[in-house]
Amino acid sequence: MAKLAVIPTPIGNLEDITLRAIRLLREADLILAEDTRTTGVLLKHFGINVRMESHHKFNEHQTVQKIAARIIGGESVALVSDAGTPAISDPGFLLVRECIRMGINVECLPGPTAFIPALVLSGLPNDRFCFEGFLPLKKGRQTRMKLLAVEERTIILYESPHRLRKTLEQLIEHFGADRQASVSRELTKLYEETTRASLAELLQYFQNKEPKGEIVIIINGYKL
Numbered sequence: 001m002a003k004l005a006v007i008p009t010p011i012g013n014l015e016d017i018t019l020r021a022i023r024l025l026r027e028a029d030l031i032l033a034e035d036t037r038t039t040g041v042l043l044k045h046f047g048i049n050v051r052m053e054s055h056h057k058f059n060e061h062q063t064v065q066k067i068a069a070r071i072i073g074g075e076s077v078a079l080v081s082d083a084g085t086p087a088i089s090d091p092g093f094l095l096v097r098e099c100i101r102m103g104i105n106v107e108c109l110p111g112p113t114a115f116i117p118a119l120v121l122s123g124l125p126n127d128r129f130c131f132e133g134f135l136p137l138k139k140g141r142q143t144r145m146k147l148l149a150v151e152e153r154t155i156i157l158y159e160s161p162h163r164l165r166k167t168l169e170q171l172i173e174h175f176g177a178d179r180q181a182s183v184s185r186e187l188t189k190l191y192e193e194t195t196r197a198s199l200a201e202l203l204q205y206f207q208n209k210e211p212k213g214e215i216v217i218i219i220n221g222y223k224l
């Protein structure tokens with residue numbers, strides 16, 4: 001029976017793709033990609049020649065019902081994003097929800113995602129954690145920070161390099177300069193780096209060193 005396969009792809013190191021991911025991509029009738037050029041490079045590397053269509057945050061609202069209908073009609077669809085696990089701070093949630101609603105078989109493979117290695121590498125408690133993805137850029141940002149300041153679980157944030165300094169400054173305002181945290185950059189890539197320190201020390205570190213590459217911030221939870 002046709003299904004939707006949600007397939008994580010490497011976040012930097014191509015060796016991180018799984019054998020099952022390669023097989024399911026090869027067997028799919030259609031691959032839905034966030035950016036067909038980015039996924040095209042990956043498919044070429046693994047010698048996979050399957051039709052691609054784009055599925056991104058600007059068209060997913062309009063296309064999920066049609067895609068679900070095609071799966072019901074017999075097409076096996078694989079969903080990928082540019083990097084990591086689709087639907088995790090990436091398009092995918094709407095399609096998964098629609099397929100579940102329509103009784104379609106959905107499979108999600110375990111595989112690359114940036115927050116798990118960042119969390120483990122932080123050395124901060126990981127028995128309980130909350131994933132916040134990207135903080136809102138404007139509306140709701142201060143409110144979210146206020147709520148997170150008293151969150152007791154370890155907090156995971158995605159961030160872009162050009163916003164890192166500003167975000168660290170705001171985190172210091174809400175969480176205090178001494179709160180322990182870590183910043184992981186370029187995970188699985190050549191210049192991978194994890195820096196563990198207080199928020200104030202991290203800000204100082206990145207004031208002396210231009211933040212570059214993709215970034216995950218991990219923050220110790222609030223302790224009474």
Ligand code: SAM
Pocket residue numbers: 011012081083084085086087088089090112113114115157158159160184185186187188189214215216
């Ligand atoms: N779906 C992806 C996942 O499963 O992790 C996340 C996609 S989101 C659009 C991109 C963000 O993920 C980046 O801004 C960064 O915060 C984080 N990220 C992705 N790859 C990374 C890497 N190699 N090192 C550090 N952070 C990364």
